[in-house]
Amino acid sequence: MHGLNPQQSAAVAHCDGPLLVLAGAGSGKTRVIVEKIAHLVATARYPARRIAAITFTNKSAREMRERVGKRIRGDAADGLTVSTFHALGLKLLQIEHAAAGLRRGFSIFDADDSLAQFKDLLPGAKPDVVQAMQQLVSRAKNAGLSPEEAAAAARSTREHEAAVLYARYQARLAAFNAVDFDDLIRLPVQLLEADEDLRLGWRERIGYLLVDECQDTNDAQYRLLKALAGPKGNFTCVGDDDQSIYAWRGANPENLSQLAQDYPALTVVKLEQNYRCSNRVLRAANALIANNPHEHPKTLWSAQADGERIRVWECRDATHEAERVAAEIQFLQTAGKAQWNEFCVLFRGNHQSRALEKALQLLRVPYHLSGGTAFLARAEVKDALSWLRLVANPDDDSAFLRAVQSPRREVGATTLAKLSELAQHAQLPLSRATESIGLLKQLPARAANALGGFADIVRGLRAEAARLPPAELVRNLNERSGLLAAVRAQCKSEQQFAMRRGNLDELADWFDGPRGAGPGELAAQLALLTHADRDDGGNQVRLMSLHAAKGLEFRYVFIVGVDDDTLPHEASVDEGRIDEERRLLYVGITRAKERLWLSHAREAQKWGSRLRLTPSRFLDELPADELQRDGADPVADAEHKRERADAGFAAIKALLDA
Ligand SMILES: Nc1ncnc2c1ncn2[C@@H]1O[C@H](COP(=O)(O)OP(=O)(O)OP(=O)(O)O)[C@@H](O)[C@H]1O
Numbered sequence: 001m002h003g004l005n006p007q008q009s010a011a012v013a014h015c016d017g018p019l020l021v022l023a024g025a026g027s028g029k030t031r032v033i034v035e036k037i038a039h040l041v042a043t044a045r046y047p048a049r050r051i052a053a054i055t056f057t058n059k060s061a062r063e064m065r066e067r068v069g070k071r072i073r074g075d076a077a078d079g080l081t082v083s084t085f086h087a088l089g090l091k092l093l094q095i096e097h098a099a100a101g102l103r104r105g106f107s108i109f110d111a112d113d114s115l116a117q118f119k120d121l122l123p124g125a126k127p128d129v130v131q132a133m134q135q136l137v138s139r140a141k142n143a144g145l146s147p148e149e150a151a152a153a154a155r156s157t158r159e160h161e162a163a164v165l166y167a168r169y170q171a172r173l174a175a176f177n178a179v180d181f182d183d184l185i186r187l188p189v190q191l192l193e194a195d196e197d198l199r200l201g202w203r204e205r206i207g208y209l210l211v212d213e214c215q216d217t218n219d220a221q222y223r224l225l226k227a228l229a230g231p232k233g234n235f236t237c238v239g240d241d242d243q244s245i246y247a248w249r250g251a252n253p254e255n256l257s258q259l260a261q262d263y264p265a266l267t268v269v270k271l272e273q274n275y276r277c278s279n280r281v282l283r284a285a286n287a288l289i290a291n292n293p294h295e296h297p298k299t300l301w302s303a304q305a306d307g308e309r310i311r312v313w314e315c316r317d318a319t320h321e322a323e324r325v326a327a328e329i330q331f332l333q334t335a336g337k338a339q340w341n342e343f344c345v346l347f348r349g350n351h352q353s354r355a356l357e358k359a360l361q362l363l364r365v366p367y368h369l370s371g372g373t374a375f376l377a378r379a380e381v382k383d384a385l386s387w388l389r390l391v392a393n394p395d396d397d398s399a400f401l402r403a404v405q406s407p408r409r410e411v412g413a414t415t416l417a418k419l420s421e422l423a424q425h426a427q428l429p430l431s432r433a434t435e436s437i438g439l440l441k442q443l444p445a446r447a448a449n450a451l452g453g454f455a456d457i458v459r460g461l462r463a464e465a466a467r468l469p470p471a472e473l474v475r476n477l478n479e480r481s482g483l484l485a486a487v488r489a490q491c492k493s494e495q496q497f498a499m500r501r502g503n504l505d506e507l508a509d510w511f512d513g514p515r516g517a518g519p520g521e522l523a524a525q526l527a528l529l530t531h532a533d534r535d536d537g538g539n540q541v542r543l544m545s546l547h548a549a550k551g552l553e554f555r556y557v558f559i560v561g562v563d564d565d566t567l568p569h570e571a572s573v574d575e576g577r578i579d580e581e582r583r584l585l586y587v588g589i590t591r592a593k594e595r596l597w598l599s600h601a602r603e604a605q606k607w608g609s610r611l612r613l614t615p616s617r618f619l620d621e622l623p624a625d626e627l628q629r630d631g632a633d634p635v636a637d638a639e640h641k642r643e644r645a646d647a648g649f650a651a652i653k654a655l656l657d658a
C-alpha cells in the first residue's frame with residue numbers, strides 16, 4: 001500500500017467493524033483517511049457515493065477530495081461525500097426538509113442573525129446578558145437537548161429562563177423557515193433517532209464513515225456519527241486527545257473513550273512514527289505534552305534529522321517581536337532558503353496580528369491573514385447574501401430586513417415598524433406583505449412605492465433563479481438590487497471600489513462549482529464557509545491563530561506571544577484550563593517541519609499602561625538542550641546579527657533601486 005507503515009496499512013485494511021486511530025501529531029492520520037477512501041473504492045467494498053468523510057473545515061474537505069481524486073482513476077471517485085459535520089447535516093436537512101418541518105429554500109442564520117433574534121426576544125437586556133443567554137441556548141442545543149429536555153435539565157433559574165427562551169427562539173426560526181448552525185447537527189440527530197425508516201435509509205445511503213480530528217467533535221456531532229454508523233459501526237475515526245483545543249466551543253474529547261464503550265468491537269490502532277517534524281521539534285513537543293495527564297502515554301518518534309535548535313527570542317515588546325519575525329522571514333527568503341508560503345506565523349489571539357501585519361508591510365513581505373477580515377463578514381458580501389436568502393426564502397424576515405435597507409431606499413424605521421404591524425395582523429412574513437397591494441395601500445404613498453419597487457425586484461430575481469446558472473444569478477442580483485451602485489457611491493477612490501467590487505465578483509465565482517442548486521442551497525453552502533476556507537493564499541506568508549492551524553504543516557513556524565499572559569491565556573489560567581492551553585502550544589509546535597521560533601515580549605501596553613510580562617511557563621517545560629535562547633551563544637548570535645545586517649542592507653538597496 002503506497003508507502004504506508006505497517007500500522008497505517010493495518011488501519012487502511014481494517015474495513016469490517018469500528019476502528020479508531022489514536023495517534024499524535026504528524027503521524028499520518030489524515031493520510032490514512034485519504035488512503036482508506038481510495039482503498040474502499042479500489043477494492044469495490046463501497047462505491048464512492050456510499051462513503052462519507054468528515055473533515056474539520058470545508059477547505060480540508062476540498063483538499064481531501066483532490067487528494068482522493070488523484071489516487072483513484074477515472075470517475076470512480078464521483079459521488080464521494082467529503083464535508084464538515086455541518087455541511088453533512090445541511091445535506092441531510094435539504095433532502096429531509098419536510099420531516100424537519102422546513103420548506104425548500106430554508107435559510108441558515110449565522111451567529112449575527114441569531115444574536116439579533118435574542119436581542120429582540122430580550123428587549124432592554126444588557127448586551128452581555130443577551131450574549132450569555134444565546135450561549136446557554138447554544139450549549140443546550142450542542143448537548144442535543146430539545147427545549148423541553150433543556151427545561152427538565154435546568155438546575156438554576158438562569159438555565160430555566162434559557163430553556164424558555166430556547167423554545168421561543170425556535171418558534172421564531174420556524175416562522176422564518178430558518179435554522180441556525182447548531183440546528184444543522186441537532187435536527188438531523190433528532191430525525192435519525194426518532195424515525196426508523198429515515199434512519200435505515202440514511203445508513204443505506206452512507207455505508208461507510210470516516211471522521212478526521214475526532215477529538216474535537218461535540219456531543220451532538222457524536223450522536224450524529226452514532227446514528228449514521230449504526231450498531232455495526234462501519235467507521236474509521238482518527239484523532240489525538242492531545243490536540244483537543246475546542247472545549248470552549250463544546251467539543252468533548254471524552255467522546256474518544258466513549259467510542260470504546262458504545263462499540264465493544266472497536267479496534268484501536270496507534271501510530272507512533274511522526275513524518276512531519278525534525279527530531280528536535282518533536283522532542284520538544286513530546287516533553288511539553290508529557291506535562292498533561294495521560295491515561296495511555298503515547299510515544300512519538302521521528303526518523304528525521306535533529307535539525308536546528310528551537311530559537312527562543314526575548315523581545316522588548318510586540319512591535320520589536322514582529323519586526324524580528326518579519327526580518328527573519330525576509331532574510332531566509334532573500335537568501336534563497338525558502339518560498340514565502342513556507343512560513344507561518346501563529347498567535348493565540350487575533351489582535352496579535354496587527355503588529356505582525358505592520359512589520360511585514362514595512363518590509364514588503366507578502367502575507368495572507370486568515371480570519372479577522374473574513375471575506376464573508378464584509379458588509380457588501382453579507383448584503384448580497386441576504387438578497388440571495390430572500391430570493392430563496394420569502395419567509396426570511398431577517399434577510400428581508402437587511403436586503404430592504406441595502407442599498408438604502410425610502411424605507412425608514414417608521415415604515416418598517418408599520419409594515420411589521422400590518423404583516424403581523426395579516427399573519428404574513430414581511431416580504432410577502434410587501435407583495436400585497438391591499439396591504440401596501442395602508443402605508444403612506446412614498447413608502448408604499450419604495451416597498452412595491454423592492455418587491456418587484458425580488459420577484460424578478462426569483463423568476464430568474466429558476467433558469468439562470470447560479471453565478472449569473474448572483475451577478476444580476478448585484479446589479480439589479482442596486483448593491484453595486486451603492487458600493488460605488490460609498491467608495492472614495494476607484495481603487496477602493498475595485499476592491500469591494502472584487503468581493504462581489506468573488507462571491508459570484510464561489511457559485512461556479514455546484515450546478516443545478518437553487519439560490520437557497522447556494523446561500524446555505526456559503527453560510528457554512530469559515531475563515532479557514534478562504535485560505536488559498538498563493539505564495540504568501542501565512543498568519544493565523546493557533547486554533548486555525550490544526551491539521552496544517554509548514555516548513556518554518558514562528559509562534560509569537562509566548563508569555564504568561566497570552567499563552568497560557570490569563571483567563572484560562574484563572575479558570576484552571578492550563579491543560580488546554582498546553583495542547584494549543586503542542587498543536588502550534590507540531591506544525592513545524594524544519595524550524596521553529598518561539599518569541600515573547602518583556603512588556604505590553606494594556607489599558608493605556610505598561611505591563612511587565614514574564615516568559616510563558618511552558619518554555620520551562622521544554623528541554624533546554626533543544627533550545628537556543630537569545631544571548632546563550634555569543635558566537636552564533638554575532639554570526640546571526642552579521643547575516644541579518646547584510647540582508648537588511650540588501651533589502652534597503654533593493655527598495656531604493658525600485
Ligand atoms: N507513511 C508515510 N511515509 C511518508 N510520509 C508520510 C507517511 N504518512 C504520513 N506522511 C506525511 O507526514 C505528514 C503528516 O501527515 P498527516 O498530516 O496525515 O498527519 P496527521 O496525523 O493527520 O497530523 P495532525 O495530527 O497534525 O493532523 C504529511 O506530510 C504526510 O504526507
Ligand SMILES: [Mg+2]
Nearest residue numbers: 029030031551
Ligand atoms: Mg491530520
